[in-house]
Amino acid sequence: MDISAYIFAAPEIVLLVLICVVLIADLFVDHERRMATYWMSMASLGITLWILLATAPESRTLVFSNAYVSDALSQVLKITAVGFVALAFLYSRDYLRANDIHKGEFYVLGLVGLLGMMIMISANSLLIMYLGLETLALSLYALVAIDRNNATAAESAMKYFVLGAIASGALLYGISWVYGVTGTLMFDEIAAAIAADPSLNNLSLWFGLAFLIVGISFKFGAVPFHMWLPDVYQGARTPVTLYIATAPKLAALAFTIRILVDGLGGLQDTWAAMVMVVAVLSLLVGNVVAIAQTNIKRMLGYSTIAHVGFILLAIFVGTDKGYSAALFYTVTYIVAAAGAFGIIILLSRRGYDAELLSDFKGLNARSPWFALLMMFLMFSMAGVPPFIGFFGKLNVIDAALSAGYPGLAVLMVLVSVVGAYYYLRVIWYMYFEKGEDQAVLQASTDTRLVLSLNGLAVLALGIVPGWLWALCTAVFAAL
Amino acid sequence: MNLSQYLLSILIWLPIAGGVVALAIGNDDELGSSRSSGMRFVSLGTSLLTFVISIGLYQGFDNGTSAMQFVERVSWIPSLDVWYYLGVDGISVPLILLTTFITPLVVIAGWDTIKVRPAQYFAAFLILEGLMIGVFCALDGLLFYVFWEAMLIPMFLIIGVWGGERRIYATIKFFLYTFLGSVLMLVAFIYLYGLTGSFDLFKFMNAPLGLLAQQLIFLAFLLAFAVKVPMWPVHTWLPDAHVEAPTGGSVILAAIMLKMGGYGFVRLSLPIVPDGSAYFANFVIALSLIAVVYIGFVALMQKDMKKLIAYSSIAHMGFVTLGFFLLWSITAETGTVLGISGGMVQMVSHGLISGALFLCVGVLYDRVHSRQIADYGGVANTMPVFAAFMVLFAMANAGLPGTSGFVGEFMVIIASFKANFWYAALAATTLVLGAAYTLWMIKRVVYGEVANDNVAKLEDLNRREFIVLAILAISVLLVGLWPAPLVDMMNVTIEDLVRQVGQSKL
Numbered sequence: 001m002d003i004s005a006y007i008f009a010a011p012e013i014v015l016l017v018l019i020c021v022v023l024i025a026d027l028f029v030d031h032e033r034r035m036a037t038y039w040m041s042m043a044s045l046g047i048t049l050w051i052l053l054a055t056a057p058e059s060r061t062l063v064f065s066n067a068y069v070s071d072a073l074s075q076v077l078k079i080t081a082v083g084f085v086a087l088a089f090l091y092s093r094d095y096l097r098a099n100d101i102h103k104g105e106f107y108v109l110g111l112v113g114l115l116g117m118m119i120m121i122s123a124n125s126l127l128i129m130y131l132g133l134e135t136l137a138l139s140l141y142a143l144v145a146i147d148r149n150n151a152t153a154a155e156s157a158m159k160y161f162v163l164g165a166i167a168s169g170a171l172l173y174g175i176s177w178v179y180g181v182t183g184t185l186m187f188d189e190i191a192a193a194i195a196a197d198p199s200l201n202n203l204s205l206w207f208g209l210a211f212l213i214v215g216i217s218f219k220f221g222a223v224p225f226h227m228w229l230p231d232v233y234q235g236a237r238t239p240v241t242l243y244i245a246t247a248p249k250l251a252a253l254a255f256t257i258r259i260l261v262d263g264l265g266g267l268q269d270t271w272a273a274m275v276m277v278v279a280v281l282s283l284l285v286g287n288v289v290a291i292a293q294t295n296i297k298r299m300l301g302y303s304t305i306a307h308v309g310f311i312l313l314a315i316f317v318g319t320d321k322g323y324s325a326a327l328f329y330t331v332t333y334i335v336a337a338a339g340a341f342g343i344i345i346l347l348s349r350r351g352y353d354a355e356l357l358s359d360f361k362g363l364n365a366r367s368p369w370f371a372l373l374m375m376f377l378m379f380s381m382a383g384v385p386p387f388i389g390f391f392g393k394l395n396v397i398d399a400a401l402s403a404g405y406p407g408l409a410v411l412m413v414l415v416s417v418v419g420a421y422y423y424l425r426v427i428w429y430m431y432f433e434k435g436e437d438q439a440v441l442q443a444s445t446d447t448r449l450v451l452s453l454n455g456l457a458v459l460a461l462g463i464v465p466g467w468l469w470a471l472c473t474a475v476f477a478a479l
Numbered sequence: 480m481n482l483s484q485y486l487l488s489i490l491i492w493l494p495i496a497g498g499v500v501a502l503a504i505g506n507d508d509e510l511g512s513s514r515s516s517g518m519r520f521v522s523l524g525t526s527l528l529t530f531v532i533s534i535g536l537y538q539g540f541d542n543g544t545s546a547m548q549f550v551e552r553v554s555w556i557p558s559l560d561v562w563y564y565l566g567v568d569g570i571s572v573p574l575i576l577l578t579t580f581i582t583p584l585v586v587i588a589g590w591d592t593i594k595v596r597p598a599q600y601f602a603a604f605l606i607l608e609g610l611m612i613g614v615f616c617a618l619d620g621l622l623f624y625v626f627w628e629a630m631l632i633p634m635f636l637i638i639g640v641w642g643g644e645r646r647i648y649a650t651i652k653f654f655l656y657t658f659l660g661s662v663l664m665l666v667a668f669i670y671l672y673g674l675t676g677s678f679d680l681f682k683f684m685n686a687p688l689g690l691l692a693q694q695l696i697f698l699a700f701l702l703a704f705a706v707k708v709p710m711w712p713v714h715t716w717l718p719d720a721h722v723e724a725p726t727g728g729s730v731i732l733a734a735i736m737l738k739m740g741g742y743g744f745v746r747l748s749l750p751i752v753p754d755g756s757a758y759f760a761n762f763v764i765a766l767s768l769i770a771v772v773y774i775g776f777v778a779l780m781q782k783d784m785k786k787l788i789a790y791s792s793i794a795h796m797g798f799v800t801l802g803f804f805l806l807w808s809i810t811a812e813t814g815t816v817l818g819i820s821g822g823m824v825q826m827v828s829h830g831l832i833s834g835a836l837f838l839c840v841g842v843l844y845d846r847v848h849s850r851q852i853a854d855y856g857g858v859a860n861t862m863p864v865f866a867a868f869m870v871l872f873a874m875a876n877a878g879l880p881g882t883s884g885f886v887g888e889f890m891v892i893i894a895s896f897k898a899n900f901w902y903a904a905l906a907a908t909t910l911v912l913g914a915a916y917t918l919w920m921i922k923r924v925v926y927g928e929v930a931n932d933n934v935a936k937l938e939d940l941n942r943r944e945f946i947v948l949a950i951l952a953i954s955v956l957l958v959g960l961w962p963a964p965l966v967d968m969m970n971v972t973i974e975d976l977v978r979q980v981g982q983s984k985l
Contacts, residue, residue: 364640368599379632384658385625394621397666402673409669413662420658424635424651432639432647466556473558 005063008070011052011078012118018044019111026104034102038093041107045086045114052078062124066186069124072475073257073327077121077250080331084247084338085114091342091451092239094444098350101147101237109146110243113139117251123258126175126185133171133219136251137164140244144236156235163218163228171215177208178264187263194266206270212259213274219252220308221301223281233301234355238348241297242341245304246334249311253330256315257323268318275316280411283309287419296357299422300340303381306419307333310412314396317403324472325395331468332392332461336380339454343374346443346451360426362435370441371430373455380458382423383416388461388468395469486536486549487565490529490575491613494582497525498605501598515597519590522601526583526608533579540572542967545975547618555622560677564619569972570745571615573823573965574738577830578615580954581734582608584947585727588838591943592845593641593725600641604727607633611735615742620668620678624661627739631657634728634736641725649716649723656716660706667699671751684750688984693755700748701759707740708796710763711770721789722850726841729785733792734834738826741799745819745976749803753980756804763804768905770797775912779919783850784840787920788833791876794909795829798822801906802891806980808898815977816970818894823969825887828875828958832884835872835951839865842944843924847933852923856930861937866925868940868948873921875955877914883958 006013022044026037052075060071089110096102116136123129141164145157179185181204182193194200214225221229233241260271286306293299307329314326347354347363354360364371380387393416400408443451461468482489504518540548547566555563567575585604593600610633613626631654638650668678670692675682688696706713717737721729749756771794778790802822809815842865843858844850859866875882878889888909895902929935940948958965 364596364599375632384632385628390625390628394665394669398669398672401666401669406666406670409666410663413666414659417655417659417662421651421655424654427635428639428647428651431636432650466558466561469556470558 007055008057008061008063009068009122010055011048012115012122014051015044015048015111015115015118018047019108019115022104022111023108026108029104031102034097034104035093037104037107038089041089041111042086044111045082045089048114049079049082052082062188066188067125067128068122069258070122073254074122076327076471076475077254078118081114081117081121081247081250084250084334085110085243087338087342087450087454088239088243088246090447091242091338091345094442094447095237095239095345095348099147099237103146106143106146106239109139109143113143113243114247117247120251121254124187124262126178126187126259126263129255129258130168130172130175132251133255134168136248137168140248143240143243144232146240147237150237152235153237153240156232159235160228160232167215167218167225170211170218174208174211174215177204177211181205181208187258190263191265194264201267201270205267209264209267209271210274212264213271213278216252216256216259217278219255220249220312221305222278222308222312223285223305224278226282226285226305229305230298230301233304234295234298238297238341238345238353238355242338242345245300245337245341249330249334253311253326256312257326260315261323272316272318275312276408279309279312279316280408281309282306282312283411283415287415290419290422293422294357295355296344296360296426297341297355299357300337303419303422304337306415307381309415310393310396313408313412314399317399317405319399319403320473320476321402322396322399323476324469325392325399327475328395328469328472329392331472332388332458333381335454335461336377336389336458339373339377339451339458340381342447342451342454343370343377346370346441346447349439349442357426357429359437360429360435361433362437363430365435366438367441369452370455373452374430375427376455376458378423378426380462382420384420386462387458388465389458391462391465391469483535483539483549485551486532486539487567487612487616488551489532490536490579491565491609491616493532493609494525494529494605494612495609497521497529498602498609500525501605502602505598518598519586519601522605523583523586523590525605526579526586529608530579530583533576536567536572537576540567540968542569543971545569545972550618555619559621561621562619562679563622564679565616566618567616569969570742570823570976572968573827574735574742575612575615577738577827578608578611578735581730581830581834584834584838584950585730587943587947588730588841589725589727592841593727596640600637600727603633603637604731607637607731611739614739618680620671620680620683622678623680624665624668628658628661630736630739634732637728637731638720638724641728642723644723645719646723649719652716653720656713657706660703660713663699664703667696670696680747680751683747684979686751688752688754690754690758690985693752693984694758695755697748697752697755697759700743700752701763704740704743704748705766707743708737708800709740709793710766710797710800711774711793712766714770714774714793717793718786718789721792721837722783722785726837726844729837729841730834733788733837734830737792737796738830741796741803741822741826744800744803745823749806749980750976752984754983754985756980757807760804760807763800764808764902767797767801767804768902770794771801771909772905772912775909775916778916779912781916782852784843784852784920784924785837785850787852787916788836788840791913791916792829792833794913795825795833795876798825798888798891798906798909799829801902802887802894805891805894805898805902806977808902809894815894816973817890817897819973819977820966820969821887821890821894823887823973824883824890824958824962824965827965828883828887828955831951831955831958832872832875832882835868835948835955836876838944838947838951839869839872842940842948846937849933852920854931855924855934857925857927857934858937859925860929861934862939864945865940865948868952869925870921871952872955873917875959877917878910881956881959883955883962885959886962
């Protein structure tokens with residue numbers, strides 16, 4: 001085998017080595033000096049990022065017997081994922097220290113999860129995809145349970161694990177059907193096989209496809225496979241929720257696009273119908289049920305389901321414009337999600353988790369600055385201009401209209417209005433109500449600074465959204 | 480460098496920058512501290528400076544052409560072909576002037592009556608001013624939509640933070656209603672974008688569209704603008720919002736935000752979908768006449784002064800939409816222009832009068848903390864100067880000749896006579912109804928014996944209130960007695976618009 005193949009997997013290989021280093025080094029770190037682990041993890045992320053940038057491929061490259069792909073999409077998604085994991089570590093640090101759960105395992109599991117995401121993003125084979133997925137999923141189960149003395153966290157970890165195992169089983173079952181019909185696991189070979197022999201496009205393949213869609217829907221948390229998501233968002237400690245809510249969505253996007261578009265693009269007519277049903281249900285259920293929530297983490301969980309509906313609708317459209325819109329939407333959504341969970345963490349302190357919507361009451365009096373930022377984030381999620389979330393929705397609607405689905409476009413804008421209500425409620429609690437809690441917000445300077453930049457980013461990106469859209473378009477034009 | 484090249488950008492961004500500065504100076508100081516008055520002077524200074532600059536707009540504006548003036552065109556989102564494209568014509572300049580004129584008055588009116596979080600209050604108004612001017616200047620569909628929606632955010636906060644008892648209900652209703660109205664307009668924009676490959680409004684206007692597409696686009700626009708105007712039956716958010724909003728919020732809402740709907744009709748609906756507009760013209764006229772007559776009766780029955788003025792606003796805005804859509808019922812060239820000009824004059828005049836009336840109610844509310852008509856009576860005995868102003872504005876609201884209220888209504892009624900006798904007959908009932916509900920309110924509030932101790936203790940206008948009301952009184956009379964500059968400014972643009980609308984796209 002040509003050694004140069006390893007260059008394209010260098011970020012993953014180096015990250016794995018660094019994870020081992022951090023894991024072992026952490027054993028020799030006193031609890032008081034746990035910050036060392038944090039800095040080592042951040043340094044690992046920095047090195048991974050550097051190698052990612054240094055080994056960027058000039059064009060789409062397949063290595064390891066075509067099982068591994070390195071292209072513009074993988075590059076963009078990996079860089080973004082590294083950035084959001086770093087953000088999650090930064091926002092989490094103070095909270096974990098204050099609540100005596102500042103363990104090295106948090107960072108190690110976070111890094112392993114990132115490794116899983118990167119493998120998923122670069123997978124060009126169903127099996128590699130599955131391996132990456134399990135690497136990610138197992139770290140997430142453990143992360144949710146990281147505070148083992150917390151009953152709700154343990155319960156939701158268990159629920160997540162059991163449901164996740166079932167979904168993985170379904171996925172694996174679907175993979176075996178696809179393999180049985182096409183005789184290969186590589187995405188481009190699957191596509192070639194279907195193109196070469198149209199008779200393969202038959203009920204057996206559709207049967208396998210249906211199970212793959214189940215796996216995708218579960219990973220994304222799309223209705224009707226969403227049951228784990230609100231419970232996990234609510235039950236996990238807030239930093240873990242922040243982690244789950246951000247970077248893994250990028251991996252799920254890669255998962256979906258690689259399987260459905262790269263692999264089974266020939267079956268678009270078949271999967272489009274399934275994806276549409278799942279997407280529309282997610283839009284409706286997510287937005288309507290979110291209205292009834294009193295726990296903000298759970299509310300944002302349901303809101304995630306609604307956003308996933310948008311992302312899946314963009315993929316459903318089945319054009320390059322749609323895929324670009326899905327990428328754009330995912331990235332802009334997790335920017336807002338990271339900020340929103342960051343502010344929830346900021347409101348929490350030792351022994352007290354700000355979990356309820358009512359904890360936001362009177363935030364404008366306590367901290368006008370962070371109330372303003374939270375307002376930006378909420379309006380961005382609601383899709384109100386000039387914030388970036390609006391442009392995310394705009395692109396999805398544009399993709400749907402130009403592909404000839406005016407009904408879906410109208411549905412999307414109408415559910416956005418429903419969705420606006422629960423985002424407005426956060427703003428209403430912050431600005432229009434008096435709070436009982438007068439405690440001063442405590443956070444270190446770097447967290448404050450980055451969180452502020454995060455909040456301002458949704459406004460700044462909304463004022464100059466052009467480059468990001470150009471980037472997302474270029475990614476799919478290059479494929 | 481020639482500054483007038485960037486005049487519109489300055490008008491948009493100067494107040495927004497001023498608002499950010501006011502926010503940065505901060506909140507929580509006692510009234511009278513140097514920081515708190517510094518913040519107030521920054522706000523007032525910014526709004527006055529914006530007004531002065533907008534006079535430059537008036538002076539530099541050429542009445543003789545319908546082409547866009549002060550055009551700025553810079554690429555904004557190249558990958559979507561969206562432009563930062565600004566320009567003004569005879570339709571937008573009067574409304575921009577109205578905006579820059581009213582905002583300083585609102586700042587003065589809130590000077591020491593706002594005690595809670597004043598910096599956020601003034602900042603919200605300044606930012607709102609910039610965004611509203613942006614709506615009137617934008618010539619790119621997406622830019623227009625961004626300003627249009629962003630405008631909701633400060634108003635949502637103004638009603639919600641500084642409003643009355645049911646402010647949360649009112650402001651959520653306001654936001655969701657207008658948001659619901661606007662999103663379909665966005666779908667229409669994106670459809671047109673798909674067709675023309677650009678968000679440029681002029682490309683929209685030249686786009687060939689079939690009748691069905693025009694009808695659907697018209698309905699999408701209609702929902703957006705009808706909610707804003709508001710037209711019967713989507714008006715129900717307005718009385719709630721007006722009653723609960725703080726005085727300044729009500730003034731801006733009535734004086735300017737309602738005009739967005741009317742502006743949308745002439746800027747977008749008529750030129751982009753002329754055949755769709757023609758198809759639904761009678762429908763809109765019917766809704767307008769219902770607003771004029773039915774809402775007039777509703778206003779008669781109100782016990783709350785702000786609610787009464789809110790309903791009167793709906794009735795008066797019915798005149799605006801009536802004037803705009805008479806176009807297809809009139810054959811004579813002069814009449815068509817008259818209808819639209821009348822609607823435009825009515826918008827400006829209603830902006831001044833309703834703003835002034837809300838300020839009058841605000842003056843009473845600051846003293847007695849009640850808006851109920853029944854809690855007053857004989858105010859003229861204790862507040863003679865105030866009473867004089869309020870009577871003047873009430874007369875203007877009833878359409879007394881010599882005031883601005885007369886000019887617009889008269890033009891629209893003349894135009895509707897040319898169209899159809901029954902339109903005119905129904906529209907003219909407003910002269911009776913408007914007089915009835917306004918003057919009856921005046922009778923109960925201002926005249927008669929002193930009704931109770933609260934009224935007996937009233938003090939007349941202070942200097943700040945006097946200045947605000949006097950400026951408005953002068954402008955109401957000025958537009959009433961000498962409307963020519965206003966009409967001249969719009970004339971060529973409207974003539975051209977009528978010609979454009981007359982050419983079917985089918």
